[in-house]
Amino acid sequence: MPKCIIDGREVEFTPGQNLIEVAKSAGIVIPGFCYHPGLSVVAQCRMCAVEIEKMPKLQTACSTAATEGMVVKTRSERVKDAQKSVMEFLLINHPLDCPICDKAGECDLQDRSFDYGSPYQRYAEERRTFEDVDMGPVIKKNMNRCIHCTRCIRFGDEIAGIREMVAIHRGNSTEITTLTGLPLETEYAGNYADICPTGSLTLKDFRFKKRVWFLKKVPTICEGCSRGCSLELHQSDNVIYRCVARENLEVNKYWICDEGRFNFHYVQAPERLTEPAARQGGSLQSAEWSVAVAKAKATIVDKKVTVLVGSDLTQEEALLLKELAPKHFPGAAMFHFGTPGITAGQHDAPADKILKRTSKTSNLHGLEQLGFEGLVTLPRGTEAVVVFRGGRATLPDLGGLATVGVGVFTAAEAEAFQAVLPGLTFTEKSGTIVNFEGREQQLKRVILPLGQAKPLAEILTMWANVGAAAVVARAGAKV
Amino acid sequence: MQQQTETLFIQHFGKEESRSLAYFREKMAGYSALRKALGMSQDDIINEMKRANLRGRGGAGFPAGVKWGFIPKQSAKPKYLVCNADESEPGTFKDRDIMRYIPHLLIEGMVIGGYAIGAKVGYIYIRGEYTREAKLLNQAISEAYDAGLLGKNILGLGHDFDLTVHRGAGAYICGEETALLSSLEGKRGEPRVKPPFPAQAGAFGGPTIVNNVETLAAVPFIINRGGDWFAGLGKLERSGGTRLFGVSGHVKKPGLYEIGAGSATLRQIIYDFAGGILHDKKLKAVIPGGSSAPVLTPEEIDVIADVDTLAKIGTMLGSASIVVVSEEYCVVRLLTRISKFYAHESCGQCTPCREGTRWMTDVLYRIEHGHGREEDLALLLDLSNNIAGRTLCPLGDAAAGPVASFVKKFQADFEAHIRGGKCPSA
Numbered sequence: 001m002p003k004c005i006i007d008g009r010e011v012e013f014t015p016g017q018n019l020i021e022v023a024k025s026a027g028i029v030i031p032g033f034c035y036h037p038g039l040s041v042v043a044q045c046r047m048c049a050v051e052i053e054k055m056p057k058l059q060t061a062c063s064t065a066a067t068e069g070m071v072v073k074t075r076s077e078r079v080k081d082a083q084k085s086v087m088e089f090l091l092i093n094h095p096l097d098c099p100i101c102d103k104a105g106e107c108d109l110q111d112r113s114f115d116y117g118s119p120y121q122r123y124a125e126e127r128r129t130f131e132d133v134d135m136g137p138v139i140k141k142n143m144n145r146c147i148h149c150t151r152c153i154r155f156g157d158e159i160a161g162i163r164e165m166v167a168i169h170r171g172n173s174t175e176i177t178t179l180t181g182l183p184l185e186t187e188y189a190g191n192y193a194d195i196c197p198t199g200s201l202t203l204k205d206f207r208f209k210k211r212v213w214f215l216k217k218v219p220t221i222c223e224g225c226s227r228g229c230s231l232e233l234h235q236s237d238n239v240i241y242r243c244v245a246r247e248n249l250e251v252n253k254y255w256i257c258d259e260g261r262f263n264f265h266y267v268q269a270p271e272r273l274t275e276p277a278a279r280q281g282g283s284l285q286s287a288e289w290s291v292a293v294a295k296a297k298a299t300i301v302d303k304k305v306t307v308l309v310g311s312d313l314t315q316e317e318a319l320l321l322k323e324l325a326p327k328h329f330p331g332a333a334m335f336h337f338g339t340p341g342i343t344a345g346q347h348d349a350p351a352d353k354i355l356k357r358t359s360k361t362s363n364l365h366g367l368e369q370l371g372f373e374g375l376v377t378l379p380r381g382t383e384a385v386v387v388f389r390g391g392r393a394t395l396p397d398l399g400g401l402a403t404v405g406v407g408v409f410t411a412a413e414a415e416a417f418q419a420v421l422p423g424l425t426f427t428e429k430s431g432t433i434v435n436f437e438g439r440e441q442q443l444k445r446v447i448l449p450l451g452q453a454k455p456l457a458e459i460l461t462m463w464a465n466v467g468a469a470a471v472v473a474r475a476g477a478k479v
Numbered sequence: 480m481q482q483q484t485e486t487l488f489i490q491h492f493g494k495e496e497s498r499s500l501a502y503f504r505e506k507m508a509g510y511s512a513l514r515k516a517l518g519m520s521q522d523d524i525i526n527e528m529k530r531a532n533l534r535g536r537g538g539a540g541f542p543a544g545v546k547w548g549f550i551p552k553q554s555a556k557p558k559y560l561v562c563n564a565d566e567s568e569p570g571t572f573k574d575r576d577i578m579r580y581i582p583h584l585l586i587e588g589m590v591i592g593g594y595a596i597g598a599k600v601g602y603i604y605i606r607g608e609y610t611r612e613a614k615l616l617n618q619a620i621s622e623a624y625d626a627g628l629l630g631k632n633i634l635g636l637g638h639d640f641d642l643t644v645h646r647g648a649g650a651y652i653c654g655e656e657t658a659l660l661s662s663l664e665g666k667r668g669e670p671r672v673k674p675p676f677p678a679q680a681g682a683f684g685g686p687t688i689v690n691n692v693e694t695l696a697a698v699p700f701i702i703n704r705g706g707d708w709f710a711g712l713g714k715l716e717r718s719g720g721t722r723l724f725g726v727s728g729h730v731k732k733p734g735l736y737e738i739g740a741g742s743a744t745l746r747q748i749i750y751d752f753a754g755g756i757l758h759d760k761k762l763k764a765v766i767p768g769g770s771s772a773p774v775l776t777p778e779e780i781d782v783i784a785d786v787d788t789l790a791k792i793g794t795m796l797g798s799a800s801i802v803v804v805s806e807e808y809c810v811v812r813l814l815t816r817i818s819k820f821y822a823h824e825s826c827g828q829c830t831p832c833r834e835g836t837r838w839m840t841d842v843l844y845r846i847e848h849g850h851g852r853e854e855d856l857a858l859l860l861d862l863s864n865n866i867a868g869r870t871l872c873p874l875g876d877a878a879a880g881p882v883a884s885f886v887k888k889f890q891a892d893f894e895a896h897i898r899g900g901k902c903p904s905a
């Protein structure tokens with residue numbers, strides 16, 4: 001591999017790599033704002049200036065490819081002076097409203113300012129100001145904080161495939177906005193907030209909810225479709241506040257869709273059933289675990305049962321069911337379900353040109369690997385159904401059959417059920433899911449189970465330990 | 480008075496009839512260079528251009544032949560020849576006369592250039608305000624099409640070349656060649672990162688040469704009479720041909736003057752050609768190459784007005800537009816006005832230019848209006864330092880150079896404004 005010299009160290013590089021990337025591989029940080037590895041290079045912010053031997057002017061590292069023997073200095077006096085002046089220029093019109101800015105604590109501008117800026121201010125002129133703009137359901141814009149890095153413009157153009165963010169006017173009056181003043185249209189708008197290096201584009205969903213330094217960040221995988229994008233979920237005090245994209249060059253690069261980003265909300269929605277429940281006097285009512293399990297078992301006893309397994313379950317959960325179903329539900333047929341119309345992996349296809357897939361559950365392909373078959377219609381003669389669900393799979397029409405739900409349901413979804421045994425969402429458990437390419441990925445537990453929700457293994461153990469007949473009597477007596 | 484060299488352009492200016500194809504053929508051997516060029520090899524033309532020592536007339540003075548030589552012989556994408564007729568640098572008005580009085584000369588130069596670099600399509604990007612010039616160019620272009628001098632199989636010699644006039648929308652930055660190309664492509668007129676240079680990836684991604692009007696208009700002379708002859712019109716080693724100097728400001732005879740490159744000093748141009756200072760006042764300052772060129776004091780103008788000679792003393796020939804300022808005009812006001820122009824014309828992409836040009840202008844405005852502070856002059860110098868050489872395109876330098884030079888050379892005037900709380904001459 002060819003080598004160049006950065007700050008006196010010999011560093012290997014792949015031809016074509018720019019100096020920011022080459023330096024990074026050696027642990028040397030060259031600061032920049034407009035550069036984003038997933039977007040085209042524009043060299044606009046001028047922050048990444050470096051000194052290169054034999055070149056009279058400072059060069060922008062983002063737009064300079066390393067060459068054999070190139071000698072680069074990233075911390076010379078000239079470079080420091082340039083960095084300091086860029087920081088000064090970027091801040092003269094900035095409102096410095098960090099105390100009330102959602103980006104504070106994870107803001108490139110703030111951090112670079114600390115590392116490369118000057119503690120003194122020389123600007124005595126009037127600051128440029130703009131009104132805040134509501135950019136639709138996802139993003140709110142505060143143009144005063146914008147540093148004109150144009151990442152958002154390039155994201156729209158190059159990744160989302162829609163040139164909706166643009167620069168209007170010119171020079172010092174340049175405003176970054178939507179072309180028409182209309183709301184953002186892309187279904188990937190959340191990424192605008194992820195890549196904005198300042199608090200200019202913020203997620204409406206997260207604004208003013210939490211100071212970011214209180215958030216615990218857990219790397220996990222999205223369950224929104226069969227791609228399985230890499231995510232980070234951010235929680236504090238067992239509440240999830242936010243979901244952001246996590247770099248994974250092989251699956252989702254740096255991006256996620258809005259559906260995946262905001263999917264986590266159902267986990268802590270008040271509609272979710274997190275208490276065991278049993279049907280009593282015509283309606284579903286909260287019950288003790290033992291009562292609910294007894295009710296569930298009573299519902300299916302002596303009936304022809306079909307077991308439905310959501311393709312939103314993990315491999316571990318599915319394997320467990322495969323092993324234990326013959327014992328707990330002898331003779332029952334077992335199928336997976338998840339997205340209407342997609343009963344087999346081969347039906348799963350790209351849903352757009354970016355990331356989304358048509359299978360709206362994460363583990364369709366995993367369940368197929370384990371030999372599960374997709375539900376087309378319930379076997380003739382089915383009298384009762386047991387549904388295992390992670391929370392995202394679309395429930396099939398159960399035609400009024402006696403149903404037991406195990407896993408995650410809302411009160412409305414379970415309205416006609418005989419019993420609900422509350423299980424865990426993808427944020428409350430760890431496990432393996434397999435994406436459309438057959439890639440095994442790991443879900444990580446983000447929060448502790450809410451309410452009385454329990455892992456599937458525990459629910460199945462209870463199922464085995466509660467004698468049906470005995471508990472039927474008890475259920476009758478107590479509920 | 481300086482001995483006169485032969486002039487190429489100026490004798491045809493100011494005459495209605497010089498626009499016509501008939502005049503051009505009769506009085507200027509029109510399109511004979513084209514016939515000759517189409518019989519030459521591309522390399523021969525480029526070599527002739529190199530020998531001519533034709534320095535680009537757009538501002539940077541880059542040797543045109545060398546630039547043409549950068550165009551790759553083979554290219555998967557179509558190549559383009561683009562004429563920069565944006566002429567927006569304050570003080571500049573030379574390309575305009577070429578376009579309105581001898582448009583065919585430019586057309587002929589472009590067809591030859593297209594042949595030399597292998598481009599079948601050319602554009603003239605003209606500043607939006609030149610409505611009349613655009614119309615005249617279009618008339619000349621249709622004349623040329625009708626005469627088989629543009630289009631398919633030109634002069635029956637197998638070369639194809641189509642030429643279109645593209646009007647800008649009034650942005651100075653679109654004179655910068657990569658911004659010009661973006662604008663031509665229908666995008667926002669913003670400069671692009673170089674490399675890639677236009678010769679590698681220019682208009683629509685194809686290899687492209689961008690040349691100034693005056694540069695391209697010189698081509699037919701070079702082909703007809705040879706690169707060595709053209710080089711000999713210039714009096715210095717590396718600078719051939721004649722130069723159109725636009726002299727404006729406080730002189731008795733403002734206007735265009737054509738002289739052999741490097742054949743006169745600034746003083747000679749101002750006093751011998753342009754008649755000296757208006758009302759016989761004292762000379763205060765000279766901006767030698769369009770408003771972006773660092774200013775000179777009266778003591779500095781005994782310098783040959785050419786690319787390398789002016790660069791040596793820290794300023795530039797630029798578009799050869801000399802702005803002359805008499806003692807009657809306030810230099811603080813002048814610099815404020817210049818600074819405001821660049822702040823207004825900054826495209827706003829890159830940080831130092833977007834923020835710094837406005838900041839400098841605000842400070843200057845305060846000083847001009849009597850609200851300056853002692854530390855402002857050091858601040859201005861520092862700001863111009865923080866912009867110069869650190870921006871994406873040379874507009875940053877264009878804004879920084881005047882500020883640094885005015886403040887250093889006319890420090891007393893600035894201090895008088897600051898200390899007196901107003902303009903001393905007001």
Ligand SMILES: Cc1cc2nc3c(=O)[nH]c(=O)nc-3n(C[C@H](O)[C@H](O)[C@H](O)COP(=O)(O)O)c2cc1C
Nearest residue numbers: 535536537563565566567654655656690691694873
């Ligand atoms: C801000 C800026 C404005 C410019 N404006 C013009 C212009 O109006 N006309 C022009 O010919 N060149 C202009 N130039 C120079 C062009 O970028 C380019 O160098 C020139 O057109 C090349 O032609 P030449 O080699 O024939 O001089 C400008 C450059 C800058 C940086």
Ligand code: SF4
Nearest residue numbers: 146147149150152196
């Ligand atoms: S809004 Fe954010 S991403 Fe867009 S240009 Fe401004 S700072 Fe950059």
Ligand code: SF4
Nearest residue numbers: 826827829832870872
């Ligand atoms: S120097 Fe000014 S005009 Fe040139 S790219 Fe930067 S902001 Fe635009």
Ligand code: FES
Nearest residue numbers: 032043045046062
């Ligand atoms: S990161 Fe290189 S100029 Fe912005």
